Amino acid sequence: MEVFINSLKMNLFSGFTWDVFCFKKKYLLYNLLTSNLKVRYRQSVLGLFWTLLKPLCMAGFYYFVFNKIMKVTLPNHLMFLLVGIFPWTFFSQTLMEGMESLTSHWGLLSKAPIPLQIFPLVSTLANMVTFFAALPILLGMSLVFTQPTFVLLLVFIYCFLLFLLCYGLALILSVLHVHFRDLKQMMALILQVWFFITPIMYEPSTMPKAYQWILYLNPIAFIFSGFQSVLVKGIPPQFLHFLIAVGWANGLLVLGILLHKYYTKNLVEKL
Amino acid sequence: MNTKPIIQVENVSKKFTYTAERMPNSLKSYVINALHGRFASKSREIHVLNNINFEIYPGEFVGIMGRNGVGKSTLFKLICGIYTPTSGKIEVRAPLAPLLELGAGFLFDLSGYENIFLNAAILGYSRQATLNTLDQILEFSELGDMIYMPLKNYSSGMIVRLGFSIATHIDVPILLVDEILAVGDAGFQKKCLDKIQSLHKAGRTIVLITHNPEAVKQHCDRCIVFSNQNKVFDGKPTDGANAYLESVC
Numbered sequence: 001m002e003v004f005i006n007s008l009k010m011n012l013f014s015g016f017t018w019d020v021f022c023f024k025k026k027y028l029l030y031n032l033l034t035s036n037l038k039v040r041y042r043q044s045v046l047g048l049f050w051t052l053l054k055p056l057c058m059a060g061f062y063y064f065v066f067n068k069i070m071k072v073t074l075p076n077h078l079m080f081l082l083v084g085i086f087p088w089t090f091f092s093q094t095l096m097e098g099m100e101s102l103t104s105h106w107g108l109l110s111k112a113p114i115p116l117q118i119f120p121l122v123s124t125l126a127n128m129v130t131f132f133a134a135l136p137i138l139l140g141m142s143l144v145f146t147q148p149t150f151v152l153l154l155v156f157i158y159c160f161l162l163f164l165l166c167y168g169l170a171l172i173l174s175v176l177h178v179h180f181r182d183l184k185q186m187m188a189l190i191l192q193v194w195f196f197i198t199p200i201m202y203e204p205s206t207m208p209k210a211y212q213w214i215l216y217l218n219p220i221a222f223i224f225s226g227f228q229s230v231l232v233k234g235i236p237p238q239f240l241h242f243l244i245a246v247g248w249a250n251g252l253l254v255l256g257i258l259l260h261k262y263y264t265k266n267l268v269e270k271l
Numbered sequence: 272m273n274t275k276p277i278i279q280v281e282n283v284s285k286k287f288t289y290t291a292e293r294m295p296n297s298l299k300s301y302v303i304n305a306l307h308g309r310f311a312s313k314s315r316e317i318h319v320l321n322n323i324n325f326e327i328y329p330g331e332f333v334g335i336m337g338r339n340g341v342g343k344s345t346l347f348k349l350i351c352g353i354y355t356p357t358s359g360k361i362e363v364r365a366p367l368a369p370l371l372e373l374g375a376g377f378l379f380d381l382s383g384y385e386n387i388f389l390n391a392a393i394l395g396y397s398r399q400a401t402l403n404t405l406d407q408i409l410e411f412s413e414l415g416d417m418i419y420m421p422l423k424n425y426s427s428g429m430i431v432r433l434g435f436s437i438a439t440h441i442d443v444p445i446l447l448v449d450e451i452l453a454v455g456d457a458g459f460q461k462k463c464l465d466k467i468q469s470l471h472k473a474g475r476t477i478v479l480i481t482h483n484p485e486a487v488k489q490h491c492d493r494c495i496v497f498s499n500q501n502k503v504f505d506g507k508p509t510d511g512a513n514a515y516l517e518s519v520c
Contacts, residue, residue, distance in 0.1 A: 031392035039380045111375040112393050113352040182297035265355050269287060 029118055036126045051130050052137075055082070055089040062201060074203075076232055079141050083231045084200030084224055086138060087162055090131040091220065092191050097123040098170025099177045099187060102267070109268050116267065117260050120170035128163055135159070142231045154230045154237075158245075162223050165249040169219075171256030175263060178270055194218075199225045204241075219248035275364065276326035277445060277476050278350060283359030285320045285345055319345045321500035323359070327478060329444070332471045334487035334508060335480045336515040337497035343480045346497075347371060347447050350478075365476075367445035368394055373434030379423040383414060383433055386422055390434065396441045404440040411466075412436040432459060439466055446470065448479045464490060484512035 041047035059081040066072045074080050101119035108114065139155070142148060177183045197214050199207070204215055204225040215221040222245040226237045319342040327333055337343050348354045349361055351369040376393045377386050387408060391401040409418060412433045422430065439446070448467065468490055471477050481487060487494050487508045494511025496504035496518060504514040 027398055028392040028395075031389045035378050035381060035385065035389050038385070039378055042380060108376040108393070110348070110353060111372040112369060113395075114393065180298035180301065182299050186298065268353055 025115060025118060028114070029121065032118065032122045033125050036122055037129060040126065048130065048133055052134055055085045055134070058089075059085045066201065076145050079145055080228065080232050081201065082141070083138055083227050084198075086131065086134045087224060087227055088195065088198070088200055090127055090134075091162065091166060092195075093130075094124050094127045094166040095169055095173060095191065096184075096187060097127065098166070099173035099183065101170065102174045103177055103181075116174075116264050117171065117257075120174045120256075121167060124163065124167045124170050127166075131159070138231055142234075146232065146234045149234055151230055151234055151236050155227065158223055158226045158230065161226075161245055161249040162220075164253045165219060165223065168249070168252035168254070168256040171260050172252070175259055175267065178267055194220075197221075199228065203228060216244065219252060223249070274328055277329045277364050278327040278478070279360075279362040279364075280323055280325050280346075280350070281360045281362075283320060283323045283346075283349060283356045283361060284318070285342070285349060285354065286316050286318045286357050289315050289317065318500055320349075323502055325495060325502060325505060327476060329365075329476055330471075330474055332468075332477045332490060332492045333479070334491035334494045334511065335478060335497070336482065336484070336487065336494060336511065338519050341497045342500060343497060344371065344449055347449050347478075347480065351447060363445070365444040366395070367447060368396075368438060368441070368443040369447050370438045371447070371449045373431050373438065375434075377422055377430065377434070380421055382421055383412075383418040383425070386433070387437055390437050391441065394438060394441075396443075400441050404442075408436045408440045411440065428456065428459070435463055435466075439463075439470060443475075445476045446478070448477065450480050450482070484515060487512050487515075 059078065062081050062085075063078045067077050098120045101123045102109065102116060105119050109116065109119075135155075139152070142152060173183065173187070197218055198221055199215070204221065207215060215225075222237070222241040225241060226245060229235055229237045323346070335343050335346070345354065347369070348371070349356050350363060351367060351371075353369075374386070374390055376390060378389065381389070387405070388398070388401055392398075412418070412429075412435075414429060414433060417425070417429065418433075425433070446467070464486060467477060467479070471490075479486075479491070491508045491511075494504070494506065494508045494515075495502060496511055496514045498518040503518065504511050
């Protein structure tokens with residue numbers, strides 16, 4: 001067992017520090033990331049604004065439907081929705097872009113020796129920038145509408161967990177998409193279901209007892225409920241829930257790294 | 272020669288596996304096929320290279336020739352590590368610049384100037400190395416003020432000029448050049464070959480894939496010819512050019 005753990009550690013750290021965090025390639029990572037962001041936001045002055053407008057509108061619609069039409073009210077309802085929908089937009093965008101990050105760079109990958117892990121990382125980081133642009137909005141609302149405490153600082157830990165989880169899933173999906181090209185159509189459906197089984201529009205405690213297991217199996221459930229309790233209610237999350245969130249994020253990241261380490265040897269030929 | 276080879280290719284074979292048309296790579300068809308009990312995909316193997324051996328020593332200028340589809344580009348991709356060999360071993364003992372395509376990774380919405388840094392990073396050059404040679408790159412590319420325009424406004428010749436300038440102005444011991452000189456006008460082709468020749472004089476190792484026997488005779492020290500997955504000739508450029516013409520006709 002100890003040998004296994006040690007070899008895992010060795011593998012992870014050699015793979016991790018050299019390839020995944022791309023210490024050797026950090027200049028390439030920096031260049032790919034800045035070019036990605038420039039292309040994304042250069043064409044329109046309002047680029048970043050448009051990206052933020054979509055989740056704002058979505059939250060507005062849900063607020064209208066639930067609060068005004070169906071008369072389901074929660075304290076700070078609009079803010080509650082925003083706190084869920086901003087991370088969700090980041091999450092779903094990263095997954096869709098990360099999934100295609102290898103297949104869409106086929107031309108480049110077959111012409112230059114570049115570590116494959118760098119492209120899912122670029123997708124995740126580029127979307128993270130948008131998410132960080134939205135973070136002041138969420139923090140500002142939290143400061144104005146609730147009684148802020150030091151608990152608020154936990155939000156950065158949850159952001160980091162969400163980042164790790166997104167990167168892990170992007171790594172996994174990017175490899176799967178090379179083999180199964182119809183994954184894209186399926187992901188659209190999966191994300192739709194995923195949105196509703198995740199505590200975004202409701203609190204996890206309102207989930208009936210019989211269905212609580214769904215939350216434990218959902219890798220992002222306790223990250224999103226963490227955002228809710230930290231930003232909206234201003235109370236620290238249950239320790240068990242926090243541990244589950246950490247477990248899922250790290251587990252998926254390790255899985256993604258191992259998948260890339262052992263199953264990408266001849267991947268470029270198959271792109 | 273007493274020195275250690277800078278590139279060593281030992282018993283290298285490469286085969287590609289292609290899935291037959293009835294198994295397109297989609298999850299849907301995978302599930303349907305699994306339901307019908309067809310788990311294994313019908314695949315076809317294609318041997319591209321078979322037991323290749325050769326060595327390249329520091330400072331050599333080697334021309335690689337062979338008809339289309341004989342595995343020259345595959346060999347380059349194996350040498351620079353994009354593909355892994357099916358069997359055999361490849362050792363490269365110095366940093367190399369892979370010029371498999373000029374301007375790999377160019378983004379057309381960015382300016383030529385921004386693309387210099389992006390492309391240089393993709394080729395594995397550091398920021399400092401790029402900055403040090405920036406003036407020479409700008410001068411050689413003959414782009415003038417166009418360098419600050421988005422790449423989508425460039426002609427294809429201008430893009431090739433920029434790509435070549437970036438790739439050849441930064442100090443890397445080994446240069447792998449794959450047929451990139453087939454594009455561009457005659458004047459620019461000559462300028463490129465002269466540039467490569469001057470890099471060779473400065474002590475760099477150069478491996479060039481080409482279909483032009485005259486270029487091989489004129490510039491190379493040595494010529495390797497491939498035919499039917501095998502190395503069929505390795506020696507003097509003039510004889511190599513003849514062997515190539517024989518294998519093609």
